[in-house]
Amino acid sequence: MGQSAIEAVQDGDVIGLGSGSTPKSAILALGDRVKDGFNIVGIPTSFRVRELAADAGIELTTLQDISIWSYTVPTSSLVRT
Numbered sequence: 794m795g796q797s798a799i800e801a802v803q804d805g806d807v808i809g810l811g812s813g814s815t816p817k818s819a820i821l822a823l824g825d826r827v828k829d830g831f832n833i834v835g836i837p838t839s840f841r842v843r844e845l846a847a848d849a850g851i852e853l854t855t856l857q858d859i860s861i862w863s864y865t866v867p868t869s870s871l872v873r874t
Contacts, residue, residue, distance in 0.1 A: 799823060807834045807859060810842050810851075817845060824849025834859075 799822045802808060810820055820842070823833060827850045835851045836859065837843035846853055 799826075802826075802833060804832050807836065807854070810835045810837045810846055812839050812842055816842065820846050820849055820851065824851055827851055 799819060802823065808823075810816055820835075823831075823835075824846070827833065833851060835846045835853050836856060837846055837853060843853060
């Protein structure tokens with residue numbers, strides 16, 4: 794995922810967090826933004842992604858707790874939902 798895709802995520806967005814090497818780098822980059830005061834909520838797609846996002850400081854939720862989200866971070870790009 795390119796830096797421009799990461800920059801497309803806006804403060805307050807709720808995003809789906811996919812699995813694989815591309816989302817891993819995206820999650821880490823988003824975690825850096827969260828540490829700088831950026832506010833996002835992630836919906837992890839696996840236990841491993843949930844751990845990675847939590848360690849990066851990203852607030853998490855589940856599909857059961859939310860009905861709409863802004864983006865999904867799949868294996869190769871950022872998809873607007």
